[in-house]
Amino acid sequence: MSDKLIIFDTTLRDGEQSPGASMTREEKLRIARQLERLRVDVIEAGFAASSNGDFAAVKAIADVIKESTVCSLARANDRDIARAAEALQGAARARIHTFIATSALHMEKKLRMTPEQVLEQAKQAVRFARNACADVEFSPEDGYRSDPDFLCRVLETVIAEGATTINVPDTVGYAVPELYGEFIRRLRERIPNSDKAVWSVHCHNDLGMAVANSLAGVKIGGARQVECTINGLGERAGNTSLEEVVMAVKTRRDYFDLDVGIDAAQIVPASRMVSQTTGFVVQPNKAVVGANAFAHASGIHQDGVLKARDTYEIMRAEDVGWSANKIVLGKLSGRNAFKQRLQELGIEMESEAEINAAFARFKDLADRKSEIFDEDIIALVGDESVTGEVEHYRLLSLSQRSETGERPHAQVAFAAGTKELHAESDGNGPVDASLKAIESQVKSGAELMLYSVNAITSGSTESQGEVTVRLQHSGRVVNGVGADPDIVVASAKAYLSALNKLHSNAERVAAQG
Ligand code: KIV
Ligand code: ZN
Numbered sequence: 444m445s446d447k448l449i450i451f452d453t454t455l456r457d458g459e460q461s462p463g464a465s466m467t468r469e470e471k472l473r474i475a476r477q478l479e480r481l482r483v484d485v486i487e488a489g490f491a492a493s494s495n496g497d498f499a500a501v502k503a504i505a506d507v508i509k510e511s512t513v514c515s516l517a518r519a520n521d522r523d524i525a526r527a528a529e530a531l532q533g534a535a536r537a538r539i540h541t542f543i544a545t546s547a548l549h550m551e552k553k554l555r556m557t558p559e560q561v562l563e564q565a566k567q568a569v570r571f572a573r574n575a576c577a578d579v580e581f582s583p584e585d586g587y588r589s590d591p592d593f594l595c596r597v598l599e600t601v602i603a604e605g606a607t608t609i610n611v612p613d614t615v616g617y618a619v620p621e622l623y624g625e626f627i628r629r630l631r632e633r634i635p636n637s638d639k640a641v642w643s644v645h646c647h648n649d650l651g652m653a654v655a656n657s658l659a660g661v662k663i664g665g666a667r668q669v670e671c672t673i674n675g676l677g678e679r680a681g682n683t684s685l686e687e688v689v690m691a692v693k694t695r696r697d698y699f700d701l702d703v704g705i706d707a708a709q710i711v712p713a714s715r716m717v718s719q720t721t722g723f724v725v726q727p728n729k730a731v732v733g734a735n736a737f738a739h740a741s742g743i744h745q746d747g748v749l750k751a752r753d754t755y756e757i758m759r760a761e762d763v764g765w766s767a768n769k770i771v772l773g774k775l776s777g778r779n780a781f782k783q784r785l786q787e788l789g790i791e792m793e794s795e796a797e798i799n800a801a802f803a804r805f806k807d808l809a810d811r812k813s814e815i816f817d818e819d820i821i822a823l824v825g826d827e828s829v830t831g832e833v834e835h836y837r838l839l840s841l842s843q844r845s846e847t848g849e850r851p852h853a854q855v856a857f858a859a860g861t862k863e864l865h866a867e868s869d870g871n872g873p874v875d876a877s878l879k880a881i882e883s884q885v886k887s888g889a890e891l892m893l894y895s896v897n898a899i900t901s902g903s904t905e906s907q908g909e910v911t912v913r914l915q916h917s918g919r920v921v922n923g924v925g926a927d928p929d930i931v932v933a934s935a936k937a938y939l940s941a942l943n944k945l946h947s948n949a950e951r952v953a954a955q956g
Contacts, residue, residue: 519568616649624663711764
């Protein structure tokens with residue numbers, strides 16, 4: 444009989460730590476619902492003690508998610524753990540994930556603590572957490588670069604205190620597959636009570652080996668939990684990609700001999716939702732979820748696939764949720780057809796009023812775009828006119844003029860709270876003019892670090908443009924996303940969305956600071 448591999452998703456915690464990827468409570472809740480549809484075993488919803496906003500997000504997720512375990516990160520101290528426990532009170536299944544660094548470098552330079560102090564703090568933290576929650580995970584941060592003898596003492600102690608999962612992070616992405624797998628195998632062999640806990644892997648992708656390292660931790664090390672994120676979202680080069688691990692284990696079941704509870708057909712919708720929410724675009728050649736992952740361009744491949752699909756395909760596009768690029772609806776589609784498509788896409792609306800608002804947005808879009816694809820629907824459900832989340836800055840209208848040989852000019856009207864502001868400006872192009880017009884009123888002083896436009900659906904100039912704008916101000920980095928068939932309008936929406944994030948000035952404690 445094969446074992447089960449636990450999929451622990453940390454898109455909403457470790458993924459969100461990526462500069463610019465921070466999400467609002469509503470955005471996190473929407474993604475958590477999609478993760479539940481994907482049937483991940485554990486959702487790490489955030490770091491409750493890091494900010495009031497993150498506490499509220501963890502609590503909201505714990506209150507609604509019923510099928511997956513909901514987890515909060517907590518540093519190894521009573522205050523953080525108590526805050527995590529409080530946020531998780533409403534959860535059907537709760538987990539507290541507590542951590543402290545154990546490498547000599549981190550203990551000496553970052554924590555300024557002796558190894559004995561760290562050992563004692565880890566022990567007290569797990570004891571305290573176990574009194575608050577039956578399911579406790581412990582992570583020795585920078586575990587892979589820690590002295591194995593010391594690590595064995597710490598892990599044996601926390602298991603004795605009741606830690607139910609032991610996670611071995613490669614915090615800085617330094618591991619290579621065979622060595623990481625062996626590292627975990629030896630820890631499990633040497634620690635007398637290692638069989639009392641589930642072993643877990645948590646790999647960062649700095650050398651591009653996070654997925655390979657995680658799978659080696661499973662195959663060689665015997666780990667039975669993988670920590671990962673949708674699209675590999677995460678700080679620096681990111682985390683282990685959920686979709687790659689899941690499809691590797693499913694496709695090569697002959698080798699891994701493990702079960703995963705994931706509903707793979709929800710992978711692409713989850714990938715879309717995360718990239719549209721955070722503005723982190725998926726590279727076209729990304730395994731499983733990239734736009735080209737199943738595209739056969741060469742004649743020889745196309746010919747082979749037409750004759751027998753498995754000549755060049757090891758997975759089926761539809762099995763991972765690529766039903767996309769299908770024309771689903773148009774101008775004449777009714778409310779029922781729209782509602783049914785929402786259901787098929789796994790999009791839950793809170794109320795009839797929300798469905799009505801989404802349908803009105805859909806009709807508005809269908810007036811300007813003859814074919815509406817799944818991706819268009821996914822983009823419009825995040826719109827504030829649908830979610831009812833009233834943002835501080837909102838675009839009201841935009842007009843712009845550009846002509847060969849003339850300097851482009853834009854006029855923008857937008858709301859700032861209850862005020863209506865009007866602005867105009869010239870610019871190098873219509874996008875530049877529009878953003879300058881907005882900035883002339885808001886005076887945010889933010890630095891534009893990234894501007895990118897992508898077609899939501901490929902292959903047609905009729906597609907909606909999805910614009911990502913990344914702004915930096917006083918050390919904070921935020922991403923804003925906007926979608927519209929008119930890319931100048933999409934750009935203004937994205938800029939205002941980024942300003943909204945700067946406007947909500949939530950201060951956060953960094954998990955690995
Ligand atoms: O990478 C890391 O070490 C972490 C821990 C907090 C688990 O994310
Ligand atoms: Zn991490």
